[in-house]
Amino acid sequence: xxxxxxxxxxxxxxxxxxxxxxxxxxxxxxxxxxxxxxxxxxxxxxxxxxxxxxxxxxxxxxxxxxxxxxxxxxxxxxxxxxxxxxxxxxxxxxxxxxxxxxxxxxxxxxxxxxxxxxxxxxxxxxxxxxxxxxxxxxxxxxxxxxxxxxxxxxxxxxxxxxxxxxxxxxxxxx
Amino acid sequence: xxxxxxxxxxxxxxxxxxxxxxxxxxxxxxxxxxxxxxxxxxxxxxxxxxxxxxxxxxxxxxxxxxxxxxxxxxxxxxxxxxxxxxxxxxxxxxxxxxxxxxxxxxxxxxxxxxxxxxxxxxxxxxxxxxxxxxxxxxxxxxxxxxxxxxxxxxxxxxxxxxxxxxxxxxxxxxxxxxxxxxxxxxxxxxxx
Numbered sequence: 001x002x003x004x005x006x007x008x009x010x011x012x013x014x015x016x017x018x019x020x021x022x023x024x025x026x027x028x029x030x031x032x033x034x035x036x037x038x039x040x041x042x043x044x045x046x047x048x049x050x051x052x053x054x055x056x057x058x059x060x061x062x063x064x065x066x067x068x069x070x071x072x073x074x075x076x077x078x079x080x081x082x083x084x085x086x087x088x089x090x091x092x093x094x095x096x097x098x099x100x101x102x103x104x105x106x107x108x109x110x111x112x113x114x115x116x117x118x119x120x121x122x123x124x125x126x127x128x129x130x131x132x133x134x135x136x137x138x139x140x141x142x143x144x145x146x147x148x149x150x151x152x153x154x155x156x157x158x159x160x161x162x163x164x165x166x167x168x169x170x171x172x173x174x
Numbered sequence: 175x176x177x178x179x180x181x182x183x184x185x186x187x188x189x190x191x192x193x194x195x196x197x198x199x200x201x202x203x204x205x206x207x208x209x210x211x212x213x214x215x216x217x218x219x220x221x222x223x224x225x226x227x228x229x230x231x232x233x234x235x236x237x238x239x240x241x242x243x244x245x246x247x248x249x250x251x252x253x254x255x256x257x258x259x260x261x262x263x264x265x266x267x268x269x270x271x272x273x274x275x276x277x278x279x280x281x282x283x284x285x286x287x288x289x290x291x292x293x294x295x296x297x298x299x300x301x302x303x304x305x306x307x308x309x310x311x312x313x314x315x316x317x318x319x320x321x322x323x324x325x326x327x328x329x330x331x332x333x334x335x336x337x338x339x340x341x342x343x344x345x346x347x348x349x350x351x352x353x354x355x356x357x358x359x360x361x362x363x364x365x366x
Contacts, residue, residue: 015348015351015352016344016348018347018348018351019343019344019345019347019348019351020344047355047358047359048351048355050355050358051351051352051354051355051358052351054354054358055303055347055350055351055354058296058299058300058303059300059319061296062296062297062300062320063319063320065296065297066213066216066217066297066320067209067212067213067216067222068210068213068320068321068322071209074222075208075209075212078208078209078212078226078229078230079204079205079208079209081226081230082204082208082229082230082233083200083201083204083205085200085204085230085233085234085237086195086197086200086237089234089237089238090238091195091237091238091240092238092239092241
């Protein structure tokens, strides 16, 4: 823990140590114990120690009288209420076991935490490789056939025949 | 071969049986943890009737949706603590205006009225000190001081690493002490 100056403890340092190590300064780490004891003798140190003691006392008192340590008839009744829950609430059984393949797939992919599981990663890699292979195969086939199966400009231009007809008409008019 | 007693099963084994609609397993879980979660919820909402309702809701969820629990991811108590704490925090956020406690204006004629007053004084002081804390600090304090969880367990419930949790706890303790010092200073100045 950093101190403002060596062997000199500030109020903030003392407060922090008090929260970390408790109110017995002699039990604090050796390197700060001496400066802490000095600070504890000051008015600010005494106030902080008093508040710490009051806090401990308050927690102890609250625990002693609270539901954590005291048992009462109401708690027994409450536990009986809990034990009776199965009599009034119907259990929602997991549906995946009874559903079809599609439902299983939906259930599998709806859980995003499974997307990075080894099985999911393997599937993703397989699909990626398949799509890539298909793309390369299609590309290779098209390139290979480019030299023998040329497409002419006439075939590409769907309006070509219209212009021919127009040209023919205009020539006939002349 | 005789069946082993349910009491000897750990929580995770019992939840597996609850998914198979085993009422005895559910009964063991409620008997084992019901009082603890009742007390925990009370520390958040400061109202025992409401605390009991919230914990009952959580146990109903456990019965109806036990299959949601994944023992490979967390312990039962960590998982169930989260459910109860989150439900309590949701309820607290909803209840902006707190109603007066039951019997607020009724004169207490019981012989132990003084004791009740003392209990109420401690509770209201604690409520005041805890109530000023930010929600996460208050949760850290309740899990550590009242529920008795270890720092690691409490950190797991809150989804924090241990360092972050301890830092939260130290800040909470410092804030509570400051609040008490301020109260004391106010009291002293009033008498002066």
